Amino acid sequence: MKLEDCKLGGTHLKSSDFEKCKVLTTEWTPNLGYAWDNGVAIGRYLAELKEGKIIARICHECHRIMLPPRMFCELCFRPTDEWTYVEDTGVVNTFSIARVNWDASRRGPKEPPLIPAVIEIDGATKGMGILHMLGEIGPDDVKIGMKVRAVWKKPEDRTGAITDILYFKPVRAAASKKAAAGRKR
Amino acid sequence: MGMRKVAIVGAGITKFVRRAQETGKELSWQASKMALDSCGITLDDVDMVTLGTAPDAFDGVHMKGEYLADGAGAHRKPYMRHYVGGGTGVFSPIHGWMHVASGMADICLVVAEEKMSSCHPHPQGAFLTIFDHTTEQPLKPTLIWIFALEMNRYMQTYGISKADIARVSVKNKHNALDHPSAQVAEEITVEDVLASETLCWPVNRLDISPASDGAAAVVLASERVARRLTDKPIWIDGVGMSIDSAYWATRDLSYPRYVETAARMAYDMAGIKEPAKEIHIAEPYDPFDYKELHHMEGLMLCPRGEAARLTAEGYTARDGNLPICPSGGALGVGNPIAATGLMKVIEIFLQLRGEAGKRQVPGKPTCGLAQAWGDLMQMGTVIVLRS
Numbered sequence: 001m002k003l004e005d006c007k008l009g010g011t012h013l014k015s016s017d018f019e020k021c022k023v024l025t026t027e028w029t030p031n032l033g034y035a036w037d038n039g040v041a042i043g044r045y046l047a048e049l050k051e052g053k054i055i056a057r058i059c060h061e062c063h064r065i066m067l068p069p070r071m072f073c074e075l076c077f078r079p080t081d082e083w084t085y086v087e088d089t090g091v092v093n094t095f096s097i098a099r100v101n102w103d104a105s106r107r108g109p110k111e112p113p114l115i116p117a118v119i120e121i122d123g124a125t126k127g128m129g130i131l132h133m134l135g136e137i138g139p140d141d142v143k144i145g146m147k148v149r150a151v152w153k154k155p156e157d158r159t160g161a162i163t164d165i166l167y168f169k170p171v172r173a174a175a176s177k178k179a180a181a182g183r184k185r
Numbered sequence: 186m187g188m189r190k191v192a193i194v195g196a197g198i199t200k201f202v203r204r205a206q207e208t209g210k211e212l213s214w215q216a217s218k219m220a221l222d223s224c225g226i227t228l229d230d231v232d233m234v235t236l237g238t239a240p241d242a243f244d245g246v247h248m249k250g251e252y253l254a255d256g257a258g259a260h261r262k263p264y265m266r267h268y269v270g271g272g273t274g275v276f277s278p279i280h281g282w283m284h285v286a287s288g289m290a291d292i293c294l295v296v297a298e299e300k301m302s303s304c305h306p307h308p309q310g311a312f313l314t315i316f317d318h319t320t321e322q323p324l325k326p327t328l329i330w331i332f333a334l335e336m337n338r339y340m341q342t343y344g345i346s347k348a349d350i351a352r353v354s355v356k357n358k359h360n361a362l363d364h365p366s367a368q369v370a371e372e373i374t375v376e377d378v379l380a381s382e383t384l385c386w387p388v389n390r391l392d393i394s395p396a397s398d399g400a401a402a403v404v405l406a407s408e409r410v411a412r413r414l415t416d417k418p419i420w421i422d423g424v425g426m427s428i429d430s431a432y433w434a435t436r437d438l439s440y441p442r443y444v445e446t447a448a449r450m451a452y453d454m455a456g457i458k459e460p461a462k463e464i465h466i467a468e469p470y471d472p473f474d475y476k477e478l479h480h481m482e483g484l485m486l487c488p489r490g491e492a493a494r495l496t497a498e499g500y501t502a503r504d505g506n507l508p509i510c511p512s513g514g515a516l517g518v519g520n521p522i523a524a525t526g527l528m529k530v531i532e533i534f535l536q537l538r539g540e541a542g543k544r545q546v547p548g549k550p551t552c553g554l555a556q557a558w559g560d561l562m563q564m565g566t567v568i569v570l571r572s
Contacts, residue, residue: 003542006219008198010399011202030245038319046319094337094338099386100385105306105307116385132324
């Protein structure tokens with residue numbers, strides 16, 4: 001058989017076919033709501049975010065400090081063992097400069113691009129990243145490997161959600177040294 | 186392993202279009218009927234039917250498998266719908282292979298369908314709910330983000346430029362000019378890709394395959410039946426599948442380990458020791474141009490980080506040493522998700538039979554591979570075919 005010799009189905013419709021009412025369609029807009037339970041591990045994670053802290057879970061078998069936290073280890077397939085706080089700083093693993101919204105609509109000319117990133121959180125096992133946004137930085141200045149710190153909502157505005165962290169902003173070298181010194185004290 | 190040999194003996198496909206007048210059911214019927222006719226059998230000869238189609242949210246039809254059953258020729262037959270995201274289309278013949286290899290069926294009709302145009306304003310909106318509902322969805326992600334994040338990490342790890350990657354889009358859209366089903370075949374340049382609208386840097390408009398409507402189908406048969414139906418059976422010699430963790434941000438985004446795992450499973454079954462030498466032609470999944478390169482490396486068709494250079498040297502062109510996506514791929518023929526994977530399997534089927542027309546690669550290939558990938562960048566499906 002050769003495709004070239006076959007009459008193939010599939011009729012391409014053009015915008016004009018609709019304008020001239022050559023074809024008719026039936027429309028429906030669903031009105032559905034969902035309430036997702038946060039679960040045991042993520043429930044605690046969100047409660048800690050409300051307090052301005054990031055919490056992870058440790059597996060004593062593979063020794064991973066896991067973020068987001070989980071009550072079972074998917075590698076060892078056993079319960080995880082304990083909670084531990086990690087830093088609210090991290091390293092940019094990768095990033096994008098997004099000019100489209102979630103529904104594929106374009107951001108307006110005056111709206112700044114969004115900068116989503118995978119951020120490897122300090123204190124978690126190397127490579128344990130989370131999706132979040134970068135802020136207080138221009139799109140041309142973002143670099144893979146850049147050190148960043150969480151910018152939190154004001155305590156009274158936090159709701160126990162991943163958005164209690166507004167975004168991560170770059171840590172300047174001097175500020176970073178000062179913070180490290182502060183922690184030592 | 187005590188399994189029977191299974192061959193592809195027939196194929197059918199529709200045109201891939203942005204918006205089809207036909208319903209999904211009608212598209213399924215067109216592809217299924219063409220596949221049955223191509224090997225001279227009727228629905229009465231078919232023992233079992235399997236159907237691949239991606240999220241119900243595209244169509245706004247719940248239990249889409251059941252809705253499509255009549256078009257897929259499943260009336261009063263054993264029938265099952267499967268879905269592994271973008272990996273579906275190559276999983277479809279693997280699913281059918283299970284039925285025939287196990288001895289449950291002598292002839293299995295495999296159908297893959299997608300109608301993405303029903304979802305407004307854009308099917309991208311339906312992708313929001315693939316992200317974790319609590320830790321990711323509140324950030325309002327689009328699927329393009331994760332590809333952009335992965336592409337950037339891949340570029341950074343191996344020092345590959347956007348222009349290196351754009352060559353894949355140029356090649357595939359060119360190849361698709363010879364495919365009768367093609368939706369977005371055209372002659373473009375690397376500069377055209379780089380100058381197209383930036384959606385989520387580093388991803389531009391022409392780095393991405395389009396949303397499409399379309400369907401494809403193949404007929405699988407046991408060895409005894411296959412030899413009766415055709416003198417050119419194409420054997421399914423290896424199948425592989427692997428799924429990685431849904432914690433995608435924890436993964437090494439520069440290398441698709443799950444594709445390697447799936448490939449090793451298929452290569453072991455097919456007795457392939459050196460894939461780069463023994464595979465003559467391949468159709469890796471290319472919904473984004475960098476994915477073709479990423480997948481070539483995961484499939485071990487070239488060393489890590491080398492796929493872009495090989496593409497620039499013409500190694501993967503239709504007349505190159507290892508033709509990659511001679512069909513035109515998702516980037517050129519179009520991307521009705523489940524149907525795309527099966528279109529790739531059909532391309533290898535036709536190439537190994539020497540029936541690919543103007544798309545025929547030189548050198549009479551005897552061993553080919555198709556691969557698809559999907560879910561939250563975590564699913565690898567691989568099939569190895571031999572003449």
